[in-house]
Amino acid sequence: MVHCASFPRTTRLLLAGLCSTLLLACDNTTPTEEPIFVVEEPDPLPDFCEGYTALPVDRDALSQVPPGEVATVKLVDRFEVEHPEGFSEELCLSVPDNILSLAVTIEGSDRLTYALNGWQGPDGFEIVRPGWNTQGQGLCSNNCNNRIYARIGAFAALAPNNPASRVEPGRHILSVEGRYSSSPLAAPQPRDGSVKVTIHARVVGDEVPETGTLDLNLFFSGSDGWTAESAPTDPEFQQVLEELGEIYAQVGIEIGEVAYLDVDEEYQDIADIMSGTGDFAELLTNSARAPLDGPSIFFVDRLRSIFDGGSEGGGVLGISGGIPGPVHVKGTVASGVAVMSHQIPGGPPVSHIFAHELGHYMGLFHTSEQNLFGGPQMHDPLPDTPQNDESYLMHATGGGDILSEWQGIVIRNNPWVKN
Amino acid sequence: MRSMFTSILLALALVMGAASPVIAQHNHALEADANFDDFLNTIDALPNAEVLERFPDAEARLLEVATDAEATVFRRWRATSMLSNFNSPEVRQALITLTEAADDDLRGMALLVLGAGYLEGGDAEVLAAIDARLSDEDASVRADAVRALAYGHGPQITERLERIAAGDDARQAKIAARALAKKSQNPQ
Numbered sequence: 001m002v003h004c005a006s007f008p009r010t011t012r013l014l015l016a017g018l019c020s021t022l023l024l025a026c027d028n029t030t031p032t033e034e035p036i037f038v039v040e041e042p043d044p045l046p047d048f049c050e051g052y053t054a055l056p057v058d059r060d061a062l063s064q065v066p067p068g069e070v071a072t073v074k075l076v077d078r079f080e081v082e083h084p085e086g087f088s089e090e091l092c093l094s095v096p097d098n099i100l101s102l103a104v105t106i107e108g109s110d111r112l113t114y115a116l117n118g119w120q121g122p123d124g125f126e127i128v129r130p131g132w133n134t135q136g137q138g139l140c141s142n143n144c145n146n147r148i149y150a151r152i153g154a155f156a157a158l159a160p161n162n163p164a165s166r167v168e169p170g171r172h173i174l175s176v177e178g179r180y181s182s183s184p185l186a187a188p189q190p191r192d193g194s195v196k197v198t199i200h201a202r203v204v205g206d207e208v209p210e211t212g213t214l215d216l217n218l219f220f221s222g223s224d225g226w227t228a229e230s231a232p233t234d235p236e237f238q239q240v241l242e243e244l245g246e247i248y249a250q251v252g253i254e255i256g257e258v259a260y261l262d263v264d265e266e267y268q269d270i271a272d273i274m275s276g277t278g279d280f281a282e283l284l285t286n287s288a289r290a291p292l293d294g295p296s297i298f299f300v301d302r303l304r305s306i307f308d309g310g311s312e313g314g315g316v317l318g319i320s321g322g323i324p325g326p327v328h329v330k331g332t333v334a335s336g337v338a339v340m341s342h343q344i345p346g347g348p349p350v351s352h353i354f355a356h357e358l359g360h361y362m363g364l365f366h367t368s369e370q371n372l373f374g375g376p377q378m379h380d381p382l383p384d385t386p387q388n389d390e391s392y393l394m395h396a397t398g399g400g401d402i403l404s405e406w407q408g409i410v411i412r413n414n415p416w417v418k419n
Numbered sequence: 420m421r422s423m424f425t426s427i428l429l430a431l432a433l434v435m436g437a438a439s440p441v442i443a444q445h446n447h448a449l450e451a452d453a454n455f456d457d458f459l460n461t462i463d464a465l466p467n468a469e470v471l472e473r474f475p476d477a478e479a480r481l482l483e484v485a486t487d488a489e490a491t492v493f494r495r496w497r498a499t500s501m502l503s504n505f506n507s508p509e510v511r512q513a514l515i516t517l518t519e520a521a522d523d524d525l526r527g528m529a530l531l532v533l534g535a536g537y538l539e540g541g542d543a544e545v546l547a548a549i550d551a552r553l554s555d556e557d558a559s560v561r562a563d564a565v566r567a568l569a570y571g572h573g574p575q576i577t578e579r580l581e582r583i584a585a586g587d588d589a590r591q592a593k594i595a596a597r598a599l600a601k602k603s604q605n606p607q
Contacts, residue, residue, distance in 0.1 A: 012604075251589065264595075265593060269594075271566075304500060304528075305465055311503075313465070313503030314465040314466060314501040314504070315497065316463045316465065317463065345492040345493065346448070346490075347462070347493030353462060370457045370464065396457075396462070396464060398462035
């Protein structure tokens, strides 16, 4: 079990999905999503990756994308990678000319915390600085062109996620790291193991799309009377969904198909949102049943951490399986978000919590973190999100409903978004 | 470990503070108060050991908010939940009182924290507070009372859970049955 406390203080301050980041396990047996195009053949240009471990990519698959259209392509499908002594070999990937964005998802053990150890684009551009996580701090923020956050069990990275980052055509080199923490207070140390690496690309035609559609899989535990049967006609829930749609419509995202499913009533009370083997992790693995190609959202009654007399006890209104969460990979311990199904008086409405946690899952960080340690306050890497402005959806208080233009770009870069 | 950028900013802040140490210290205290206050309003963050270390009076601050009838229910609920990081007679008493709060979310959270931290083998006063809420008017609070009970151990707890598992409240019965099953798998 790894806690947020495993990481140094600047990292631990990062809230939201942050602590959720350290969530748990998966056994690599869960099914993955089938996007529009699936790559099956090895890279036809092995010399391109000479000196590196070539990821099996068929660039011809990209040519199947109709000219001028936007599409999601599965470049790498659960390729097994060893990470002896914590670090994999450098992996090589050929990125096509019409690339818009890339999402890397890593599935591993529920005992280890994963991240990219480095990610270099053409011409040596460091998307993620090699060796950034030497102290096991878990968050690469200001010292990485593309902010990433480590997570237990399953990890995802989306690039670009801010103006300083870019994904260009050509050869990309990346590596994976896995770490283990022997106790909640110990910094995670490199550890042997293997993971499955999946990479999705958003490719475009002549124009970058300014709109998109996001399908959602909604799971109900029966909290507040919401079930898969009642929610589609429940006026209160439909109001929540409508408000969510209005928030995301600001950045050209339309909520598309919505699937309604039930989970066991046992999940009404999520008592362990922190550990690698707790009920939150277990809840998210229910996403394996999600029928639509979209994120999974779970509505529950209580979200809290273990009250074990240690630190990090407390209740939250929502939590995400990552920033971003696994992309087109369901069934892992990180594949989804959980949201309390009723508003606590004086707190933000359910629709805002829903939209906020979904924002994390799609790749958005808090616009401003609460600065409990003093010193410099941490903000997101986007240029158009005012600092400490609570009217913005992704402020840590979750009370606002504004999304900025750049936040829209990040969301639309996520391969979960369809066009 | 701080990033280089963070270190630079911190160094700048220290330099600026050194230029006017009295003012800097004063502002620091105000900012710390504001930061702690703001932290209660966050929706998806929890305190960790270093946060609590930075605020040695965190327990008193949280107690004050949790029992402040003028504060919003949300802030009181957050503060109550974070009281789980402390174990003291003051917290115990506050939680017992909060199990009778007017708001059901507050009662529910107080029960969960109380059960997890203070019930153990059946502390009589804590057990009485939980027992009283087994018939709460709110179904979620009734469910939380069973969950709180399940944190305890010993014959008194088992007897109560068995009775609830065989009772008429289906939701409570399921929670009690699950708790009993877990206890049989992992006996104390």
